[in-house]
Amino acid sequence: MANDTTTDSGVVETRDFIRDIVQADVEAKRTAEVVTRFPPEPNGYLHIGHAKSIALNFGVTQEFGGRCHLRFDDTNPTKEEQEYIDAIERDVRWLGFDWGQHLYHASDYFETLYGWAEHLIQAGKAYIDDQTADQIREMRGTLTEPGKNSPFRDRPVAENLDLFRRMRAGEFPNGARVLRAKIDMASGNINLRDPVLYRILHTAHPRTGTAWCIYPNYDFAHGQSDAIEGVTHSICTLEFEDHRPLYDWLIENLPVPSRPRQYEFARLNLGYTVLSKRVLTTLVRDGHVSGWDDPRMPTIAGIRRRGVPAAALREFVRRVGVARAYSIVDYAMFEAPIRELLNKSAPRRMAVLRPLKIVIENYPEDQVEQLEAVNNPEDPTAGSRLIPFRRELYVEQDDFMETPPKKFFRLSPGKEVRLRYAYFVTCREVVKDAAGKVVELRCTYDPASRGGNSPDGRKVQATLHWVTVADSVTAEVRLYNQLFTRPDPGASGDVFADINPDSLERLTDARAEPMLAGAPIGEAVQFERQGYFCLDTDSAPGHLVFNRTVGLRDTWAKVKAAG
Ligand code: ATP
Numbered sequence: 001m002a003n004d005t006t007t008d009s010g011v012v013e014t015r016d017f018i019r020d021i022v023q024a025d026v027e028a029k030r031t032a033e034v035v036t037r038f039p040p041e042p043n044g045y046l047h048i049g050h051a052k053s054i055a056l057n058f059g060v061t062q063e064f065g066g067r068c069h070l071r072f073d074d075t076n077p078t079k080e081e082q083e084y085i086d087a088i089e090r091d092v093r094w095l096g097f098d099w100g101q102h103l104y105h106a107s108d109y110f111e112t113l114y115g116w117a118e119h120l121i122q123a124g125k126a127y128i129d130d131q132t133a134d135q136i137r138e139m140r141g142t143l144t145e146p147g148k149n150s151p152f153r154d155r156p157v158a159e160n161l162d163l164f165r166r167m168r169a170g171e172f173p174n175g176a177r178v179l180r181a182k183i184d185m186a187s188g189n190i191n192l193r194d195p196v197l198y199r200i201l202h203t204a205h206p207r208t209g210t211a212w213c214i215y216p217n218y219d220f221a222h223g224q225s226d227a228i229e230g231v232t233h234s235i236c237t238l239e240f241e242d243h244r245p246l247y248d249w250l251i252e253n254l255p256v257p258s259r260p261r262q263y264e265f266a267r268l269n270l271g272y273t274v275l276s277k278r279v280l281t282t283l284v285r286d287g288h289v290s291g292w293d294d295p296r297m298p299t300i301a302g303i304r305r306r307g308v309p310a311a312a313l314r315e316f317v318r319r320v321g322v323a324r325a326y327s328i329v330d331y332a333m334f335e336a337p338i339r340e341l342l343n344k345s346a347p348r349r350m351a352v353l354r355p356l357k358i359v360i361e362n363y364p365e366d367q368v369e370q371l372e373a374v375n376n377p378e379d380p381t382a383g384s385r386l387i388p389f390r391r392e393l394y395v396e397q398d399d400f401m402e403t404p405p406k407k408f409f410r411l412s413p414g415k416e417v418r419l420r421y422a423y424f425v426t427c428r429e430v431v432k433d434a435a436g437k438v439v440e441l442r443c444t445y446d447p448a449s450r451g452g453n454s455p456d457g458r459k460v461q462a463t464l465h466w467v468t469v470a471d472s473v474t475a476e477v478r479l480y481n482q483l484f485t486r487p488d489p490g491a492s493g494d495v496f497a498d499i500n501p502d503s504l505e506r507l508t509d510a511r512a513e514p515m516l517a518g519a520p521i522g523e524a525v526q527f528e529r530q531g532y533f534c535l536d537t538d539s540a541p542g543h544l545v546f547n548r549t550v551g552l553r554d555t556w557a558k559v560k561a562a563g
């Protein structure tokens with residue numbers, strides 16, 4: 001986990017091995033200006049794992065000076081879409097990072113990369129292979145067996161060059177030929193066994209249109225793009241460690257303008273969460289969720305819509321830290337900074353999620369009082385508001401039990417409780433419908449307890465939230481649970497079999513205090529005793545929809561679970 005030190009000025013500084021490397025390079029003057037990049041492939045939305053990479057790449061250049069580029073790794077037009085490009089830019093900005101003028105695309109370099117491919121051919125270090133993808137795979141060998149040379153490996157330079165130019169000119173169909181680097185089919189590193197550098201793809205590209213029908217693959221585009229942009233520290237996840245020798249080989253064998261170095265760190269894994277783009281794409285495509293920004297999704301768009309502040313997400317990845325060791329982060333660690341931050345900033349409101357009507361028999365029928373309610377006890381500057389109180393109210397169904405166990409301190413027949421900011425009330429009678437369901441409580445109140453304290457000093461053990469029947473507004477409330485039923489989704493063999501059928505609970509008849517009718521979309525509020533919520537984008541005039549961002553710790557739920 002993060003290795004923090006607090007400086008004299010109170011700033012928390014995070015240290016990790018990447019920052020140590022950068023600092024050493026800066027101090028030894030090996031690096032004049034630190035340049036990093038975040039290089040997403042626009043084939044899906046960004047997720048919480050990307051947030052870690054973004055915060056690392058942008059964070060390092062904020063701390064050591066320099067710049068971080070946003071570069072789209074757009075070398076596979078069959079999977080890439082403008083929608084993803086737009087979403088990625090929006091999400092990086094929302095996270096609080098700015099690439100300034102430094103927005104790039106691997107596709108900006110297609111002409112340069114093509115020239116460098118010809119350079120390799122001319123140097124006898126690349127050749128055109130006519131084998132099929134399957135044949136190439138079969139000849140590649142295994143971890144324990146060396147590969148075999150392609151029959152086309154010793155093609156003369158002139159023939160390679162001619163064929164490569166004709167590939168570019170569109171003379172051959174998809175898959176007919178590829179360009180391969182000529183390195184070593186017996187290498188212990190499979191990535192060095194004559195890797196494919198270019199393939200034929202007769203597919204239009206979102207940026208270059210139909211200008212190209214051959215596209216460089218990731219390995220041929222990535223390091224060279226870094227070199228073109230003057231990237232000094234190319235930071236990526238550990239699965240690219242075995243690609244580093246190829247990265248270095250290409251940099252050494254091409255006339256590139258700079259020499260970037262690659263460093264790898266462990267990717268973020270989060271309990272109960274899947275961060276594979278393939279799986280996330282399927283969840284969206286097959287309708288398991290409402291879209292990429294479904295609040296249950298681990299995407300940045302989903303997290304934002306759910307109501308998580310960007311600062312909480314940044315704080316989460318800071319606490320996780322950067323290391324090389326594999327780990328799965330506990331989901332509670334994601335929720336902690338959200339609660340901490342919203343506790344300080346979110347205004348308190350009252351909303352009853354599952355209403356139970358109570359009638360205060362000794363409260364005058366047509367009376368309404370305006371009671372003062374504190375907006376945020378953690379923030380004195382947040383002030384207070386007035387809320388109406390009347391004879392007919394709603395309280396939470398969970399706050400009543402007809403025959404309560406010992407540790408249940410809330411409403412039950414004969415029991416007195418406090419209504420927040422209002423009065424002490426006592427339950428006198430339980431009204432049931434024909435099916436025996438409790439539909440109403442008849443109560444009395446103590447007029448002397450206005451504001452929530454009794455003059456005789458008698459105590460109550462519970463304080464309940466409430467709203468009035470007449471003034472409250474109806475709302476739909478969406479409660480989210482984990483999208484998967486196990487901390488290691490997919491370990492059963494089928495990740496889709498581990499989808500939680502109860503990940504979304506919709507309460508369509510919640511009642512909220514009147515002020516919530518004017519809540520802005522996305523702005524956090526605390527529903528007292530329930531959790532942090534925000535108005536969802538599905539809201540429409542007259543139809544409020546609230547997302548639960550995160551619950552509060554509920555002491556009764558704990559007692560119940562322990563029992
Ligand atoms: P894929 O390559 O399967 O499309 P990806 O998640 O690797 O998916 P990229 O767009 O290639 O997506 O990722 C962009 C950057 O984000 C890469 O540098 C990658 O290493 C980093 N990244 C991706 N997933 C994580 C993760 N879980 N934790 C940290 N960094 C990640």
Ligand code: MG
Nearest residue numbers: 039040041218
């Ligand atoms: Mg990737």
